[in-house]
């Protein structure tokens with residue numbers, strides 16, 4: 001290993017072979033298991049797409065029915081997990097609560113039979129089913145309320161919104177939320193997925209794998225940018241202020257939140273779909289003033305930075321959608337996690353198929369042959 005081959009952050013270094021998702025950042029293409037994201041977003045559901053990601057093909061009608069049934073059956077969480085969550089501080093971040101709760105699941109379902117497809121299926125079902133319940137439960141608990149039990153008559157997205165608001169959600173709102181989950185379900189070798197794979201490669205249990213990925217997603221360089229987009233739009237405050245704000249930011253060499261991507265050099269295909277979803281919500285429930293600011297900002301950034309390949313990324317419009325759905329800003333990253341569980345599980349399963357424990361090398365840059373100095377002789 002030489003200094004020449006060292007790439008900080010492993011940038012551009014292939015760390016695995018995968019057939020789960022494909023990105024073409026120059027043409028703005030994202031495929032899950034070979035199917036274009038746009039096709040899935042208009043015709044599939046989050047759960048069907050999760051099945052596709054994890055098992056590699058679209059389920060038959062019967063497989064889908066049984067998968068959906070099993071997810072519904074496993075949505076509830078044990079009262080001891082709810083009681084544990086009641087002990088968390090209200091001021092704690094929802095992502096920290098989720099990481100702890102996901103890890104706690106492993107205490108209840110810890111049997112590791114990683115060569116048994118039934119164990120793999122049950123663990124995937126439990127995690128997909130229970131993570132939304134835990135996210136909604138913490139939101140109610142931190143407000144001083146008891147969590148709401150899942151509703152057996154509602155599908156995945158509608159049930160989550162119901163558990164969060166204690167009201168039956170509007171049909172369009174539930175469909176839009178379902179598509180949001182689908183859009184965030186997978187995105188190749190990002191930091192949290194890599195973290196999941198490293199953990200998986202030790203053959204630990206899947207609850208530890210997901211807890212580790214949740215911890216990684218929580219960092220501001222990864223899952224947190226959509227929160228910051230909303231703060232920025234609020235700070236801009238009016239359409240008239242967009243261009244002066246942008247000028248000032250660029251003068252100070254600051255990054256504009258929700259723009260730019262390591263891989264995409266055109267508008268992120270997920271941003272285009274999210275913008276369309278936001279418009280559907282605004283048409284039904286009233287336009288959000290921040291949307292006008294966002295449109296003007298997209299135009300202004302394109303004029304200034306389009307030549308550098310800086311366009312809206314997935315985080316630019318997702319916050320506006322979540323805000324219209326009534327989701328508190330500090331829960332945005334947990335929503336991301338609910339969706340990304342599908343991708344993490346797909347990579348976990350793929351990793352087990354051809355496992356080799358991750359053990360990269362390092363370039364040692366420290367000292368050698370240093371004498372040990374006893375405490376009394378140290379100055």
Ligand code: ACO
Nearest residue numbers: 222225254255256257258259260261262308310313314315
């Ligand atoms: N605003 C202004 N200028 C930008 C932006 C931006 N958002 N993003 C990149 N640039 C400029 C850089 O200043 C740099 O300019 P230079 O060549 O004149 O020095 C050039 O574009 C290349 O930028 P890099 O930072 O090298 O691009 P990189 O691929 O490393 O960064 C990143 C990608 C981290 C996403 C960056 O665009 C950014 O910080 N964006 C804002 C935060 C954000 O929205 N993050 C969410 C990403 S999506 C996700 O993680 C789910």
